Amino acid sequence: MTPKKNPQKDLNKKSGTFFVIGLLLVLAMVYTALEWRTLDPINTIDVALNKVDDSIDEDAPIFELEATPPPKPQVLPVEIEIVEDEILIDETEVITSEVDYETEIVDPDDFEVIEEPVEVKVNWISIEEVPIFPGCENAEDKRTCFNEMMQKHIRKNFRYPELAQEMNIQGRVNTQFMINNDGSIGTIQKRGPHDVLEKEAVRILSKLPKMTPGKQRGTPVKVSFAIPITFKLQ
Template sequence: MRPKKNPQKDLNKKSGTFFVIGLLLILAMVYTALEWKSFDPINQIDVALNKVDDSIIEDAPIIELKATPPPKPKVLPIEIEIIEDDEPIIETEVIASEVDTDTEIVDPSNFEVIEEPEEVKVIWTTIEEVPIFPGCESAEDKRACFNEMMQKHIRKNFRYPELAQEMGIQGRVNTQFMINNDGTIGAIQKRGPHDVLEKEAVRILSKLPKMTPGKQRGSAVKVSFAIPITFKLE
């Protein structure tokens, strides 16, 4: 007859519990081993081989540099040169021009007063009698004849400067000249795009003939006349 085991003392009954406990202990040991951190020991090493004694430290000396002042300029004594002047002094005699009882009184009627006529200048648009260009003496409208003869004179004497042609210079030169009270051509004023064209315009106007002067209130006067001269390349 086989002996019967006591069920309360059967070890196989709690084997599962012991297995789980053992597994947990092993896992805890493995986790602790993996997470364990170790550090190298910290060694404080003094890299200085020699320590300086604080008692021998001295402050750096302060050196003061003094600039040498520049030498004072030498003051030379003033030399006074004495020149002997033996030339005689010429005294100027001043004659007084004050009036006294012996001064002769001059009669004003003995003087002849010459009145110089005031020079009158009139512009072309307000002159009463315009200057007459040679050839317009018998024309009814002397203004229109004057302008026509001026255009003929410019076309006849016109010459395009070679330098202006080479440089491609063109434009209008505004000119103004004076017809004096004796019929001659006076000062010529000009303004244009280039000095070459201005000189050519002056040359053309300087060849104008002598004219019959213009009149204002029956007296010959100076008359200013303005005309543009156009230079255009074909």
């Protein structure tokens, strides 16, 4: 036979309430334990034995210290160096400006005036009589003959620099040289892609023969001539 319990005395109904009350009590005890403070006891120290007698009056000793002044810097005597006067002074001769009536007056016509010739430079286009390349003396068109002989001279003396071939350097060198009034080759100007090609162009032009100088109004003059030299690898 199964025993019957009184529903009013059943403790399981209030188990949740009892659990909450117990949990609150435990939390309160933990909080109180954490917040509990213990103060150190206050010790009273009697300083009566350390009291100083007011009748004793002692003055603090005063010490006077004398500062030693710094030593004075030594003053060295000034040495006088005697230098011999070896500098030669150019004496300027002062010429009097007074008129000397005994001086002979020279006639200006007695002086010989030497006129220095003015150097005339003419370019190839405006020259009246072009320079004559050796071999073109009997040519009817001396300009055309000059150009042909120049091309022949360049082909004959042309040599491609080995360094330029190794470095694959090529291009055109613009040159300009002066044919002096005595037919010789003067200053050679050059401008190209590399110094090696420029030197070769100067070498070729420096081998030009002496020519018959160009003339302007019947007078030999300097004539400038420009020609490009092309260096091209095959």
